[in-house]
Amino acid sequence: xxxxxxxxxxxxxxxxxxxxxxxxxxxxxxxxxxxxxxxxxxxxxxxxxxxxxxxxxxxxxxxxxxxxxxxxxxxxxxxxxxxxxxxxxxxxxxxxxxxxxxxxxxxxxxxxxxxxxxxxxxxxxxxxxxxxxxxxxxxxxxxxxxxxxxxxxxxxxxxxxxxxxxxxxxxxxxxxxxxxxxxxxxxxxxxxxxxxxxxxxxxxxxxxxxxxxxxxxxxxx
Amino acid sequence: xxxxxxxxxxxxxxxxxxxxxxxxxxxxxxxxxxxxxxxxxxxxxxxxxxxxxxxxxxxxxxxxxxxxxxxxxxxxxxxxxxxxxxxxxxxxxxxxxxxxxxxxxxxxxxxxxxxxxxxxxxxxxxxxxxxxxxxxxxxxxxxxxxxxxxxxxxxxxxxxxxxxxxxxxxxxxxxxxxxxxxxxxxxxxxxxxxxxxxxxxxxxxxxxxxxxxxxxx
Amino acid sequence: xxxxxxxxxxxxxxxxxxxxxxxxxxxxxxxxxxxxxxxxxxxxxxxxxxxxxxxxxxxxxxxxxxxxxxxxxxxxxxxxxxxxxxxxxxxxxxxxxxxxxxxxxxxxxxxxxxxxxxxxxxxxxxxxxxxxxxxxxxxxxxxxxxxxxxxxxxxxxxxxxxxxxxxxxxxxxxxxxxxxxxxxxxxxxxxxxxxxxxxxxxxxxxxxxxxxxxxxxxxxxxxxxxxxxxxxxxxxxxxxxxxxxxxxxxxxxxxxxxxxxxxxxxxxxx
Numbered sequence: 001x002x003x004x005x006x007x008x009x010x011x012x013x014x015x016x017x018x019x020x021x022x023x024x025x026x027x028x029x030x031x032x033x034x035x036x037x038x039x040x041x042x043x044x045x046x047x048x049x050x051x052x053x054x055x056x057x058x059x060x061x062x063x064x065x066x067x068x069x070x071x072x073x074x075x076x077x078x079x080x081x082x083x084x085x086x087x088x089x090x091x092x093x094x095x096x097x098x099x100x101x102x103x104x105x106x107x108x109x110x111x112x113x114x115x116x117x118x119x120x121x122x123x124x125x126x127x128x129x130x131x132x133x134x135x136x137x138x139x140x141x142x143x144x145x146x147x148x149x150x151x152x153x154x155x156x157x158x159x160x161x162x163x164x165x166x167x168x169x170x171x172x173x174x175x176x177x178x179x180x181x182x183x184x185x186x187x188x189x190x191x192x193x194x195x196x197x198x199x200x201x202x203x204x205x206x207x208x209x210x211x212x213x214x215x216x217x218x219x220x221x
Numbered sequence: 222x223x224x225x226x227x228x229x230x231x232x233x234x235x236x237x238x239x240x241x242x243x244x245x246x247x248x249x250x251x252x253x254x255x256x257x258x259x260x261x262x263x264x265x266x267x268x269x270x271x272x273x274x275x276x277x278x279x280x281x282x283x284x285x286x287x288x289x290x291x292x293x294x295x296x297x298x299x300x301x302x303x304x305x306x307x308x309x310x311x312x313x314x315x316x317x318x319x320x321x322x323x324x325x326x327x328x329x330x331x332x333x334x335x336x337x338x339x340x341x342x343x344x345x346x347x348x349x350x351x352x353x354x355x356x357x358x359x360x361x362x363x364x365x366x367x368x369x370x371x372x373x374x375x376x377x378x379x380x381x382x383x384x385x386x387x388x389x390x391x392x393x394x395x396x397x398x399x400x401x402x403x404x405x406x407x408x409x410x411x412x413x414x415x416x417x418x419x420x421x422x423x424x425x426x427x428x429x430x431x432x433x434x435x436x437x438x
Numbered sequence: 439x440x441x442x443x444x445x446x447x448x449x450x451x452x453x454x455x456x457x458x459x460x461x462x463x464x465x466x467x468x469x470x471x472x473x474x475x476x477x478x479x480x481x482x483x484x485x486x487x488x489x490x491x492x493x494x495x496x497x498x499x500x501x502x503x504x505x506x507x508x509x510x511x512x513x514x515x516x517x518x519x520x521x522x523x524x525x526x527x528x529x530x531x532x533x534x535x536x537x538x539x540x541x542x543x544x545x546x547x548x549x550x551x552x553x554x555x556x557x558x559x560x561x562x563x564x565x566x567x568x569x570x571x572x573x574x575x576x577x578x579x580x581x582x583x584x585x586x587x588x589x590x591x592x593x594x595x596x597x598x599x600x601x602x603x604x605x606x607x608x609x610x611x612x613x614x615x616x617x618x619x620x621x622x623x624x625x626x627x628x629x630x631x632x633x634x635x636x637x638x639x640x641x642x643x644x645x646x647x648x649x650x651x652x653x654x655x656x657x658x659x660x661x662x663x664x665x666x667x668x669x670x671x672x673x674x675x676x677x678x679x680x681x682x683x684x685x686x687x688x689x690x691x692x693x694x695x696x697x698x699x700x701x702x703x704x705x706x707x708x
Contacts, residue, residue, distance in 0.1 A: 004301045067421035068414045069379040071393060076410055079613070082620040083407040090606055157284070164286035165383075170581060170606035170617070176286065180520055181607070184585030187547040189524045190296040197285045197293060204284040234491045292524070299528025308530060388515060388530060401480045401612035402487055404619075404641035 004190075011191035014182050018192075021178030022199050028166070028174060029159040032095055036102025036155070043107040044114070044144075045136065058107065065104020071165050073097045078169035090171040097169075098162045105155055106148070113147035114140070146219055153211040157204045164200075175199060226403050238395025239416055245309070245391060246378040249316035253377070254370070256317065257324020262354075264325060265332045282322035287383050290315050295387045312384035320377050327369045331362030364435045371428035375421045392416060463666040467532055471510050475501035476517040476531040480612045482635035483693040484537045484555075496693040500554065501535040503685065504660075504676055518610055520585040523548055526661065533673070534661040537629075539587035549664035551673035553657035554680070556699040557629035559588050561651055562615075562637070565644040567624045572651050575599075578624035581606040581614050587656050588627045615642050627651045631694055657701070 046058035065073065074097030078088060088096060117140055125135030145152075164176035171177045179196040183189050260279060264272040282290065294315045298304050335358050343357045344350075385394035396413040400406050467473055477497045479485045485495040493514045505512035517525045522536045526548060537557070540550040563569035569578060576599045582589035584607035596605040606623065608614045611632060617623045619642035633647050660673045680686045681701065690698045 004303070063422060064414075064418070067375070067379075067425060068417045069382040069393065071382045072410070072414050072417065075393075076414070078622075079406045079616060079620070080410050082617075082622055085621070087620070087622050089604075161286045164288045167584070167607075168609055168613075170608045170613075172584065172607050176288065177607075180584060183524070184520055185543060185590065187523045187527070187544060189527060190293065190300055193289050193292045193296065197281075197289045200286060200289065201281060201284045228489065230490055295528050295530075296524060299530060303529060305529050386521070388517060388521070388525065390516070397610070397612070398479070398487065398491065400616070401610065402489075402491070404616065406616060 006191060007188055008191055010186060011182075011188045011195055014186075014192070015195065017182065018175060018178055018196060018199060021173060021175035022203065024173045025160065025163045025175040026203065028091070028095055028098065028163050029156065032098040032102055032159050033152075033156050035095075035099045036106055036159070037152070039099065039103035040106035040110055041141070043103060044110040047107075047111065048114075048136075061100070062104045062107050065101050066108060070097065070101050070162050071168060073100055074162075074165050075168055090166060090169045091173075093169045094163065094166040094171050094174075097165075098159050101162065102155055102159055105158075106152065109148045109151040109155075110144055113144045116147055117143050149211070149215055149219070153208060156207055156211070160200065160204055160207065225405060225408055227399070227405070227408075231399055231403070234399065235392070235395050235412065235416075238390055238392040241309075241390060242378065242381055242392040243420075245312055245316065245381045245384060245389065246374070248313045249320050249381070250374045250377055252313070252317040253320025254324050256321035258328050260321055260325035261328025261332065264329050279322040279325055282319045283326075287315070287319060287380055288386060290319065291383060291386050308384070308387035308389045311387050312381075312389050316377060316381060316384070319380070320373065323373050323376075324370065327366045327373060328362070330369070331366035332358055334365040335361045368428040368432035368435075371424055371431075375424055375428075378421065379417060463532065463663065463669040464672055465668075467510060467669070468508060472513055473501070473505040473508055473510050473533065474513045474515050474531040475504070476522050476525050476534040476536050477501060477514050478519055478522065478536045478611075479514075479516045480518075480610045481537060481632055482639070483631055486635075496555070496689055497535045497537060499689055499693075500680075501533075503680065504533070504535070504673075507676055507679075508672075519583045520609065523661070526663065532662065533669075536661075537658045538661055539656050540659040540661075541587065544661075545664070547664065548661045549666065549670045550659035550661050551670060552677050553659050553701045554677045554686075555658050556701055557631065557656040557658065558699075559627055559651035559653045559656060560630045560633050560647050561625055561627055561649045562618065562633045562645055563625040563648045564618055564621055564623070565646060569625045569648060571649045572627075575603070575625050577602045579604040579606065579622070580625045580627070581608055581617060581623045582627055583607065583611050583614055584609055588629070588651070588653065591653050592627045592651075615645070618645055619643060627653075629656065655699075657703075 043058040043061060046054040049055070074094055077097040077100070078090070078093035081088070121139050122132075122135045125139045126132060130138065163174050166174050167177050167180055172181050175196055179192050183192050186192070260275060264275060267275075269276075291312065295308070295311050298306050298311055339361070340353055340357060343353045348356070381391060382393040384391055385397075390398070392413055396409050400409050403409065461469070475497075477485045477493060477495075479487055479493055479495075481495075481497075483495055484497045485493065488494050493516070498514055501514060502512045515525065515531050517531070517534075517536065522534055522538060523544065525531050526534055534548075537555060538544070538550075540553065544550075561569065561572050561575065563575075567578065569575055580592060580596065580603070582592050582605075589607050593605045593607070596603045606617070608617060611628065614623070614626050614628070615636050618626055625648075630647070630650070636642055637645060637647060660677065662669050662673060664670075680689075687698050
């Protein structure tokens, strides 16, 4: 039944290259996550204001990010915007695409979290002499981030998985890109991608477990 | 507004791609949901320790990029098992398991959200396990789970854009084929994006509406 | 009694021999009545689509000829460059008619026929850059299609050049020329046929073929599972017959035009 000969040695010899790729994958995911959180906070604030244009910007961003494929968003960030003469390197395009996606999903999570924080708290802050921005910054924001900690962990895992889409915009230094290049050289498809899969699995496990540890430390009382 | 070489033929071609996207999604969501409910109930019934192997297996589908899952399944079925299965079949198979992994989490969350006292009350009224599940747990858990499930189904539709890698010509791949010929990337990509948006947006809003309504009473 | 035993034994032996002589790939194709060819369809003029989005091109015709010779129907399976050999290995196709360079590294995995086409590599640059030769790509952003002969060779050069040179592999030939026309790439190395076809098509503004690349002539072969000797033999003879009967010249004239490249290597037997 199995006439396929596995050649793990040939594939494992390429492990160091793949681990280099894993570092780039982590890099993209972490930066896109940090930027994503920043933009998501901004979008959440936009939505809180009464300004129509700011509201419209936030809604458009969030709905496009949530209702089109991530692959589409990344492809757009490279080939789409280039139609206007704006050029991004593959790395930047991938980063922009994932950040855009992260921000959209996180902003929606933040909105849900805000509902759990009573308005009275912010008002109490303001009656103590805080400006609206200050009361958001010191009273609402910390609670919002804590409530959305679990969704944020999930989004981080998503960001890791999304880096695999970078190949469509010419990326070949991330884990998936490296694996695809090695596959083109040797055609040990199954072995190479199985190893890549295991590396991805380990990365995501490390992230979820450490997030749990952080949560246990930060939020105990 | 746009001066385009897009012909009626090409629109039919795009519509065919969109059809494939919808068919792949529908098949995977139906099979994945059935499997997901079974897996979810098993996990709740067996408890964390006994269901650990199942949890671990399902975890793989949520921790490895879908692109890699598809490439691996395709290579495994064809190269190792030497089976002649179509790319369409492989795509549906992988997406179904992928859906079931997320669905099992949703189902588990739904069941856990039903208060234990309610279930004990049902059992003490003489209901069997089956009756308790059917009349108490299912209606209550569905309220919690349905909005997330809608989100999952839409997620699967968007993720189905990746099945091009096993030679299935769905919407995004059809778009790329037309870009190759017509060289109007922005215009064609906007059409493609609009299609996903038109299907996804109203359903996502509906899910949000349900969530709001059901959490209020 | 003895006689019966002997007959039974003989029958059993015959039966055993019958199952042992399994049908090979060639038999399978003929009996299934269908030949599935992997063809790259964004690689004009070898593989592309007409205005009805139906596959056309040199490779498509070549696959049809092969199917006709086998007396079966051809089925074109579109495979992007990086997916060609995986598609064969995963039984998605029977043969690759996909302009595939017959490298020794690949031959460890698949079996190649004798060359059925030969490419020369050229440099295509965006207008307004100072790129006039292969060497002057140094310090620029260049690209090619991931997993192709020219991509692997070009990436090695770029790594050697260093000094701000950047290499970007894209998934399809169309993406490469799109990136070049958009100015995301300064130059690309591709086969002369695809470069000329794309420059001529007028779809991409502001690009031109500027020089030839110092790579060896890129001989490409049909490929099949490497242990299917019967089928690989057939492919060799088929390629030979295409040349002998003048069909190769005819197809070359139809899709490419100009001087037909020789498919033999001077001084070598095969």
